[in-house]
Amino acid sequence: MTSLLDVGPDLGGVSLPGAGRTAAGHAGALFGDSELARVRADVPILARTVRDGRRLVYLDSGATSQKPRSVLDAERGFYEQHNAAVHRGAHQLAEEATDAFEAARTAVAAFVGVSADEVVFTKNATEGINLVAYAMSNAATAGPGASRFVVGPGDEVVVTEMEHHANLVPWQELCRRTGATLRWLSVDDEGRLALDDLASVVTERTKVLAFTHVSNVLGTVSPVAALVARARAVGALVVLDACQSVPHLPVDLPALGVDFAAFSGHKMLGPSGVGVLWGRAELLAAMPPFLTGGSMIEVVRMESSTFAAPPQRFEAGVPMAAQAVGLHAAVDYLSALGMQRVHEHETALTHALLGGLAELPWVRVVGPTTTENRGAAVAFVVTAADGDQVHAHDVGQVLDDLGIAVRVGHHCTQPLHRRFGVAATTRASFGPYNGLDDVQALLDGLHRVRAVLG
Amino acid sequence: MDLYQELILEHSKRPHGIGLREPYSAQVHHVNPTCGDEVTLRVQLTGEGADVALSDVSYDALGCAISRASASVLHDVVVRRPIAEVLATHTAMHAMLTSRGGVAGDEKVLGDGVALAGVAKYPARVKCALLAWMALTDALAQAGSDVAVLTPPSPVTTVPTTHLEETVR
Numbered sequence: 001m002t003s004l005l006d007v008g009p010d011l012g013g014v015s016l017p018g019a020g021r022t023a024a025g026h027a028g029a030l031f032g033d034s035e036l037a038r039v040r041a042d043v044p045i046l047a048r049t050v051r052d053g054r055r056l057v058y059l060d061s062g063a064t065s066q067k068p069r070s071v072l073d074a075e076r077g078f079y080e081q082h083n084a085a086v087h088r089g090a091h092q093l094a095e096e097a098t099d100a101f102e103a104a105r106t107a108v109a110a111f112v113g114v115s116a117d118e119v120v121f122t123k124n125a126t127e128g129i130n131l132v133a134y135a136m137s138n139a140a141t142a143g144p145g146a147s148r149f150v151v152g153p154g155d156e157v158v159v160t161e162m163e164h165h166a167n168l169v170p171w172q173e174l175c176r177r178t179g180a181t182l183r184w185l186s187v188d189d190e191g192r193l194a195l196d197d198l199a200s201v202v203t204e205r206t207k208v209l210a211f212t213h214v215s216n217v218l219g220t221v222s223p224v225a226a227l228v229a230r231a232r233a234v235g236a237l238v239v240l241d242a243c244q245s246v247p248h249l250p251v252d253l254p255a256l257g258v259d260f261a262a263f264s265g266h267k268m269l270g271p272s273g274v275g276v277l278w279g280r281a282e283l284l285a286a287m288p289p290f291l292t293g294g295s296m297i298e299v300v301r302m303e304s305s306t307f308a309a310p311p312q313r314f315e316a317g318v319p320m321a322a323q324a325v326g327l328h329a330a331v332d333y334l335s336a337l338g339m340q341r342v343h344e345h346e347t348a349l350t351h352a353l354l355g356g357l358a359e360l361p362w363v364r365v366v367g368p369t370t371t372e373n374r375g376a377a378v379a380f381v382v383t384a385a386d387g388d389q390v391h392a393h394d395v396g397q398v399l400d401d402l403g404i405a406v407r408v409g410h411h412c413t414q415p416l417h418r419r420f421g422v423a424a425t426t427r428a429s430f431g432p433y434n435g436l437d438d439v440q441a442l443l444d445g446l447h448r449v450r451a452v453l454g
Numbered sequence: 455m456d457l458y459q460e461l462i463l464e465h466s467k468r469p470h471g472i473g474l475r476e477p478y479s480a481q482v483h484h485v486n487p488t489c490g491d492e493v494t495l496r497v498q499l500t501g502e503g504a505d506v507a508l509s510d511v512s513y514d515a516l517g518c519a520i521s522r523a524s525a526s527v528l529h530d531v532v533v534r535r536p537i538a539e540v541l542a543t544h545t546a547m548h549a550m551l552t553s554r555g556g557v558a559g560d561e562k563v564l565g566d567g568v569a570l571a572g573v574a575k576y577p578a579r580v581k582c583a584l585l586a587w588m589a590l591t592d593a594l595a596q597a598g599s600d601v602a603v604l605t606p607p608s609p610v611t612t613v614p615t616t617h618l619e620e621t622v623r
Contacts, residue, residue, distance in 0.1 A: 388467070391518035393489055393582060397457060409489035423490040423516050452458055453519065454467075 028347030028371070030436070039337070039433050042068040046433060054403030057441045062216050062244060062377045062429030063407050064266045067330070074329035075271055078322040085318045087295055101321045104328035105311070108276055111331040112242075112261070113252035118284060120277040120314040121324055125243045126166040128262030128277030129210070131314060132239055133170040134290040136208070137177045142288035149237075149287055153179035156205040158236070160185040160193055160222075161419055162215045165412040167241040171210055180207065187419055191218035191367035198230050206236040213245035213261075214375035217411050217427060218367030219350070221245075221375060228257040237283070243267055247334075247431075248376050249343040253278055265323065269431075270330035274323035277314070284310035291316040337432055346376035346430045349439055353378050353428060356443040363446060366420050376430040379411070381422055382446065384454045392424035398449045399426075404441055457576065458519065461569040466519035471529030475512035479597035484589040486581055491517030493525060495589040499537070499597050506599070507536050511590065518582050520573055525586035527567040532590070537599050540590075544604060547587055551580050 031039065040046050043066050050056050058066060078100060084093035086101040102116070109116040122128040139149035151157065157171045161184055175182045183201050188194045193211075202209055209231040214221050224240070231238045240261040245251050247268035253261050260283070265274040279287070289296055289307055293316040298306040307313045334342060351371045357363045362383045368374050382390040396408035407427040410417045417423060428442055474481075478496035485492045498510040511533055515525050528547075532540045543563055550559035550568075555575045559568040573583045595601045 386467070391491075393491075393518035393520070393579065394458070397576070397579065401457075414490060417490060423492070424518075454463065 028344035028351065029341075030348045031341070031345045031432070036433070036435050039068075040435075042070070042333075043433050044069055044072070050403045050405075051401055055441075057402075057404040057438045059428040059430065059434065059438060059442060060405045060407050061247075061267070061431030061434075062411075062427065064272070065247065065269050065431050066433065067269055067271070067326075068333050070333055071269055071271065071326045071329045075322045075326035078325040083322070086321045087312070088318070097321055100325050100328075101319065104324035107328045107331050108324075109278075111335065112246060112263075112276075112278065113254055114278050115281065117309075117311060118278055118281050120279070120284070120311040121319055122262070122275045122277050122314075123273060123320070124266070124275035125241065125262040125264040126170075126275075128260075128275055129167055129239065129241065130170045131277055131290040132260050132262075132279075132287075133174040135287045135314075137174055138288040138290065140178070145286050146288050151175075151178050151180040151207045154205065155180040155207045156183050156203070157181070157208045157210070158183045158185065158202050158206050159209075160211045161187045162191070162193070162218060162220065162413065162416045163210070163212055164216050164241060164243070165414070166243075167210055167212055167239075168415070171208070181205075185211070187218070187220075187416065190369075191215070191220050191420075192373075193220070193222055193227075195223060195226055198226065202227075202230045202234055202236065204234050206231070206234050208239060209236045210239040210241070212241040212243075213251070213256075214248070214377075215367070215413075215416075216244050216377055216429075217379045217413050217416055217425065219375045219377045219379075220368060221373040224256050224258070232257070244375055244377065248346055250339040254280075259283055265327040265330065268327075268330055269333055270327035271323040274320045274327050279310070281310070284314070287314075289313050289316070293317055295319070334432075342432045345432060346434070347371050347374075349430045349434055349436065350374065350376050350378060352436055352439045353442065356439060357446075360443075360446060362450065366422065366425050377427055378429070379425040379427040381425055382449055385450070386454060389422070390449060390453050392426045394453055395426045395446075395449050398452050399442070399445045402441070402445045402448060404445050406442070456572045457579075459569045459572070461566055462523045463519060465523035465526040465566060469515065469522050469526035469529070471511060471513070471526070471533065472515070473512055474514050475510060478510070478512065480593045482589050482593045482596060484585060484592065486517070486521070486585050488581070489518070491515075491521050491582060491585055493517065493521070493586050493589050495525075495586060495593055497590065497593040497597050499594075499599070505536070507534065508532055508540050508594075509534060513586065513589075515586065517585065518579075520570070520579055521582040521585045524567070524570055524583040527565060527570065528586050528590060531563070531565045531567060537594065540594070541601065541603055544587055544591060548584070548604075550574060551583050 045066050082096040084097040086098040105119050106116040109119045136149045139146040186194045238258040240258040242261045242263040246263040260279045262277050266272040296313050296316040298308050364381050366379045382395050384390050392408035409424050479499045481496045483494045493515045495513040500509040501507050515522050546563045550557045551574050553574050559571050561568045573579050591601045
């Protein structure tokens with residue numbers, strides 16, 4: 001087997017053999033060795049070893065990313081120097097904490113090309129999507145101003161077959177609560193959304209079209225423009241799950257034409273416990289709240305209350321200020337790297353992995369096998385010499401023994417796995433700290449899987 | 455690595471007693487929600503009162519090598535045994551698998567199951583090994599056996615899918 005590392009000591013700005021725009025898609029440009037070394041040095045956890053002293057080969061950034069020291073320092077620095085409940089109190093710490101929290105909002109907004117007052121901090125993307133779904137069921141009793149969010153019997157909510165459970169179950173539940181009907185767009189054998197039935201599935205009855213920007217399993221990038229155009233034509237709201245796009249490629253949310261987008265901080269080098277829901281200003285202004293309580297009110301009387309303007313209307317309770325500050329540091333870090341370069345680097349790694357897997361006849365990639373319109377997650381199944389499938393848990397266990405961290409299971413996409421006739425897959429997903437050595441370790445590890453499990 | 459001993463791989467490739475058989479007293483279907491592993495398991499009880507025995511366990515399993523091997527071992531060590539003995543075996547297997555490596559397991563009780571001892575060191579895999587065993591106790595309970603003796607409750611739970619289907623439209 002040829003080693004990917006044989007292609008030269010420094011691939012920065014140059015490229016893998018066959019790189020460039022080819023029939024197999026764009027290979028992208030890797031970070032240079034020294035730049036990759038710097039990024040790795042910035043991420044403390046990568047210095048530890050696992051399973052008896054082995055180098056950590058972390059290929060599970062699709063689940064959660066590892067954190068640069070600047071993110072950890074920002075979170076700690078907030079607690080050490082500025083900690084107070086934001087938007088409360090007139091003391092100096094409260095002022096500094098509020099400023100830090102709002103500066104984070106401004107920075108995250110700029111990172112995805114939106115205004116700060118359109119950014120709602122949530123616990124994570126799951127909460128962001130639930131926020132919209134619950135606001136829609138609350139709309140039925142929220143007065144005429146909220147009428148465009150009301151759904152009921154006869155209305156339809158459309159998702160896709162490749163959604164993460166976080167962008168499926170909240171909509172199933174919205175339909176259950178309101179009597180609306182859930183429909184979905186299917187996925188073809190290559191793992192691309194089948195648009196043939198777009199016009200028949202997204203119709204005048206459709207009130208919401210919710211879909212993922214990039215599949216967390218297949219890596220497929222959704223045809224956003226076509227989906228948005230159809231939603232516009234029928235007057236449906238568009239909700240984008242941006243969890244696997246915002247951390248990995250440049251994203252300008254308004255340019256995509258969607259109405260809402262949700263993403264999680266922990267998948268983009270930030271802390272856990274903070275996520276973002278973005279909504280168009282005029283929609284947030286008309287949308288009723290989901291969680292209620294402190295911070296989100298205007299005037300409270302014993303009988304009833306009025307609510308604050310967005311984004312505070314959607315941020316009940318003392319918010320996750322330290323985590324937002326950490327996320328601020330994360331977007332600064334990503335911006336300094338440059339999202340286009342992060343995307344190209346990860347695309348080059350994906351190209352190398354897909355190429356390596358293509359040489360293993362006993363590995364089947366579930367999803368597109370080129371980097372065309374593809375993100376940095378690669379799911380696959382391994383077949384044993386006797387023709388039986390090696391279960392993903394067993395693949396992951398042998399890889400783990402080598403220090404390689406991958407995701408195994410259904411990756412919160414049971415319907416998608418059912419669609420492809422597999423109970424579970426193994427998924428490798430990249431972050432900016434990964435290199436060709438990680439790809440090589442995985443490919444070598446898969447040979448070991450075959451040796452151990454036949 | 456010690457997790458995949460030859461004995462485990464042998465059981466997983468050719469699971470003993472696999473296949474669903476008639477007649478049966480009760481059937482259950484359990485899944486491991488974190489990875490989608492599934493087992494359909496039937497028990498056939500014969501005898502009366504204190505003489506009730508587990509005359510057959512038949513099953514169909516979709517899962518990893520560990521979960522399949524564990525189901526195969528289960529068939530080996532519980533079929534044609536009195537219920538009290540089956541429950542004692544269950545307790546011994548559960549104790550070994552949840553011991554984090556502290557309990558080696560008694561070959562006289564667990565048979566080839568002692569080869570699963572390595573699983574206990576990998577908390578994420580314990581539920582794979584327990585899947586068929588949790589299905590077994592559920593099936594025994596549904597067939598009318600008193601399984602209350604089985605305490606403490608498992609720290610890892612598998613989910614009967616009837617429950618899942620109620621929550622999903």
